[in-house]
Amino acid sequence: MIDIPAMTGIRLRDFPEFVRTTNPEDVMLNICIRETGKAHKGSAIFLNTVDALERDVLDALSTMFHPPVYAIGPLQLLEEKQIPKNSELEFIGLNMWAEDLDCLTWLDKKEPNSVIYVNFGSVVRMTSQELLEFGWGLANSKQNFLWAIRPDLITEAKRDLVERLVRELMVEEKGKMMKAKALEWKRMAEDAVVAPAGSSYLNFDNLVNEVLLSKYETS
Structure with a gap:
């Protein structure tokens, strides 16, 4: 335990x-160390999460860092709610890869909760064997499964373990509980x-x- x-x-x-690596030169580990160190120097720290999901963690971070901490996620949902349709900003998105929407036709033919x-x-990479x-x-x-594979897609996985975990999620009682929890988090x-009282909406407005605006007001 840690x-x-x-x-x-x-x-x-x-x-x-990459956090468990024994290689002190690991690229991702050093990026995290460097960027975490910079956090103390920022004007603010904003996180892609929700107050209700991680309140204890956010409170702990607020005592550890001098800049104020704002939970403004999920950013994709916030963007969808705040940017009007047909706006010049409408095409702002979080995905750096071109979207392939052909899968939607296939998905529409499947029963709910069956895929x-x-x-x-964006971090994990695999060997061809993995x-x-x-x-x-x-x-x-x-x-049924829909698998998003990046063009530049390392994880240790065995087929029997993957098979067991998929069956656990899709068929067994534990999977039903996990789906119910996921739906609860989705609603949160x-x-x-949502304006005007959603926590991330308010936090983004406060941020x-x-x-941002306070710098112009004091200059």
């Missing part, structure tokens, strides 16, 4: 692979970005007025 404020019970294996979505984010192993694990689960995230 003692981290507001994150009791967290284990070393819960951290991303598992697989996405490793990619193949993970793919076989998904296929052996006999469940949606409520957070603009208290940090």
